[in-house]
Amino acid sequence: MSEFVPVAIIEPFRIRSVEPIRFGTPRERREKLAAAGWNPFRLHADDVLIDLLTDSGTGAMSSQQWAAMIASDESYAGSPSFYRFEAAVQDITGFPHVIPTHQGRAAEHILFASVAERGDVVLSNTLFDTTRAHVEHVGAEGRDLPIAAARDPRRRHPFKGNLDVDALDAALGELGRERVPLVLLTVTNNSGGGQPVSLANARAVAETCRRHGVPLFLDACRFAENAWFVKTREEGQAERAPIDIARDFFALADGCTMSAKKDGMANIGGFLCTNDDLVARQEEELLILTEGFPTYGGLAGRDLDAIAVGLNEALEEDYLNYRIVSTAYLGNHISKEGVPIVQPPGGHAIYLDARAFLPHIPPTKFPGVALACALYVEGGIRSVEIGTLMFGEHATMDLVRLAIPRRVYTQSHIDYVIEVILEVWQKRAQIRGLELTHQAPFLRHFTARFKPIEANSAGDSVGTKEKAKL
Numbered sequence: 001m002s003e004f005v006p007v008a009i010i011e012p013f014r015i016r017s018v019e020p021i022r023f024g025t026p027r028e029r030r031e032k033l034a035a036a037g038w039n040p041f042r043l044h045a046d047d048v049l050i051d052l053l054t055d056s057g058t059g060a061m062s063s064q065q066w067a068a069m070i071a072s073d074e075s076y077a078g079s080p081s082f083y084r085f086e087a088a089v090q091d092i093t094g095f096p097h098v099i100p101t102h103q104g105r106a107a108e109h110i111l112f113a114s115v116a117e118r119g120d121v122v123l124s125n126t127l128f129d130t131t132r133a134h135v136e137h138v139g140a141e142g143r144d145l146p147i148a149a150a151r152d153p154r155r156r157h158p159f160k161g162n163l164d165v166d167a168l169d170a171a172l173g174e175l176g177r178e179r180v181p182l183v184l185l186t187v188t189n190n191s192g193g194g195q196p197v198s199l200a201n202a203r204a205v206a207e208t209c210r211r212h213g214v215p216l217f218l219d220a221c222r223f224a225e226n227a228w229f230v231k232t233r234e235e236g237q238a239e240r241a242p243i244d245i246a247r248d249f250f251a252l253a254d255g256c257t258m259s260a261k262k263d264g265m266a267n268i269g270g271f272l273c274t275n276d277d278l279v280a281r282q283e284e285e286l287l288i289l290t291e292g293f294p295t296y297g298g299l300a301g302r303d304l305d306a307i308a309v310g311l312n313e314a315l316e317e318d319y320l321n322y323r324i325v326s327t328a329y330l331g332n333h334i335s336k337e338g339v340p341i342v343q344p345p346g347g348h349a350i351y352l353d354a355r356a357f358l359p360h361i362p363p364t365k366f367p368g369v370a371l372a373c374a375l376y377v378e379g380g381i382r383s384v385e386i387g388t389l390m391f392g393e394h395a396t397m398d399l400v401r402l403a404i405p406r407r408v409y410t411q412s413h414i415d416y417v418i419e420v421i422l423e424v425w426q427k428r429a430q431i432r433g434l435e436l437t438h439q440a441p442f443l444r445h446f447t448a449r450f451k452p453i454e455a456n457s458a459g460d461s462v463g464t465k466e467k468a469k470l
Ligand SMILES: Cc1ncc(COP(=O)(O)O)c(C=O)c1O
Pocket: 056, 103, 104, 105, 106, 128, 130, 131, 186, 190, 191, 219, 221, 258, 259, 260, 261, 269, 270
């Protein structure tokens, strides 16, 4: 008899504590969104039915994590919780210096304030928004060098997060190590569609950096998901444990930044690691100034213990398989019906290609924000634009990210999300662009406000017959 292989996605956990979610109506949601300035970030979470705004800090913790939190220690200095955290990070990354921070961007702030200055250039496959902001905050330039396939949302490539090694070599040759404080490899590449980086590419990047005498850092937020993609897609890796693949990545680097809100499976936290004693000392001084004493770094002891357990849970094979398969389930179902998405489906999220979804809305009228608003009004789904609002002139695509919180939603929630997306796809010609009415100088997407463009106004190329819905 052949072995039974189920089609249903089985969440590798049982649920013992539940949170209610509120069903609203499209009319109610349209009012809420108007009051929020047509920016889903500004909505109250209680008014959201399925919250796919981010996978950052929104995961469900395990009973083991809660148990570790109860058994944690809140000493200001030298807490055993810190030493458990440090040991877990060192076991996976191998870095001698582990600096806890309250989240990933605090690690980025300390790193770039310590190593970069005006006129420097930080090279990357793609810098995440907060990372780019911290590079620019010290007067340096962030330059993205993804492989050509990454710029084409429809193109299928198993490792679309890869960095273009020839372009890196040329840029390092032109700029020299004096102007490049480090190269940052983002695994997986969030802004590029949650796409993985292959081990072969990481090795080639590391070799190029070494040849030019420039340190390589990892933005390791989704190191475990990346390891799973390597295991399932890269030749010769299938029999290896995710932790061993992850260790190979860290061994190639001189340090890393990490948001433990992703593959740390925690609700808050992050860290910064380095091999360099001198840099570690400078970073620790800044840490004390901005985050706190080096054995807590802006975190409670209980957070440190949650991360210590979570980092290893994120590497469990059953969990990784469920996570990547269920994200692909969403992507494959909508793509089969013609909805344009970044292919292939990413690890933590599905990215809708808003420029292809809404070709009648030019990038200057924020098609990504307009699509995110439509998903909310139609079905109470909150998502986020990754495009012209987030990156301004640097945006090469307008995407809407549907990020899946870890261990939170079941297959039937995802089936509902599929129904809503397909409904909005049917009604896409009615969706209008938006005009920016307020923006902040940095990271404007968090607080921006908009007004919808009226049906007949210039700047929105839709015909006059369709009635404005947004
Ligand atoms: C790739 C990447 N880097 C850095 C960060 C910043 O982390 P945090 O939100 O913890 O500051 C994020 C958060 O989404 C991210 O996805």
